[in-house]
Amino acid sequence: MNWNKLKTFLIVLFSALNIILIITMLTKDYKEAVIPQQTIQDTVDVLKKRGITIDKAIIPERSKNMEGFAMQTLKLDSPEAKVTYPGGELFEITVSQKISSLKELTSLLERLGIQYTEFVSDIKNLKQLKAVETIDDFRIFGNFLDVSVTADKVNIKGKWLVPSGVEGEDEDKAEPCQVTSILIEFISNPDRPQGKIKIKNMEFGYFAPGYTLAEKVQSFIVVPCWEISLDTGEKFYYDARNGEYLR
Known part of the structure; x- marks a missing residue:
């Protein structure tokens, strides 16, 4: 496999x-x-x-x-993503991929290990999106994603946590x-x-x-x-x- x-x-x-x-x-x-x-x-x-x-x-x-x-910081080690850390609690991810639908974007986020996304901006406009992290309809305050989609790239910047198990x-x-x-x-x-x-x-x-x-x-x-x-x-x-x- x-x-x-x-x-x-x-x-x-x-x-x-x-x-x-x-x-x-x-x-x-x-x-x-x-x-x-x-x-x-x-x-x-x-x-x-x-x-x-x-x-x-x-x-x-x-x-x-x-x-x-218990939750933990997001471990970003996907081979398809370029990951940088601007400082503090923020991360920035760039992926070379063409995105044409919200479903494709959600699938990409899941491959990166990003779950519990709730988009709070206009989802019809895939160029600029904002998401917050929610679990069972309750927000994790302060956590967010700013997503920018261009012709062949996706840029994701934000602060996120994942379950620690x-x-x-x-x-x-x-x-x-x-x-x-x-x-x-x-x-x-x-x-x-x-x-x-x-x-x-x-x-x-x-x-x-x-x-x-x-x-x-x-x-x-x-x-x-x-x-x-x-x-x-x-x-x-x-x-x-x-x-x-x-x-």
Whole structure:
């Protein structure tokens, strides 16, 4: 059997096994916290007194006590790809191949070991595409791909993680930290802008603390978290299990 075909088959098989592992962890019967409407309103009022405005409609009433799981940096050693590292957590891949459909592009990404892609730009325009990494419909915050397609080349730049094949920690068995508690903690966040600010959105997903170097294969526990987005574009992350600020 051709070695490249065997290698591609093994990558796909390994990825499929890890998908099953992660889905199993994400679909466990976790405890759920339900926040009373009065608590949400009280939180909005406290924030307002401290110069922070938020529409109570964007504050989730429910949150599950999800656990972290293990992932690692993407190991890029495909013979068809030229790989460089611009610095820090970013990688850049160039592949000489003609792409004429999203299906062909997705197939190329999978051969490179890139899974869980969700395209968030206009997929009809194959010249410039942007993708984010999602697992079971939850984003891994900060991970992205910028894809540029020309006549005979594909350029991929971004930050990405893949399953490490090791089950993550099962840290907290108690009820999850309430979102309202996290918002109160945000008041004293040393990194937030001072003065009047507006919280534009809150989203649940995953975050990989300590991810700083793409060139070296490293493993991380990706933790469930809440992303707090300001109208200025700034984002802050809090561990959904214990309310810890993730820097």
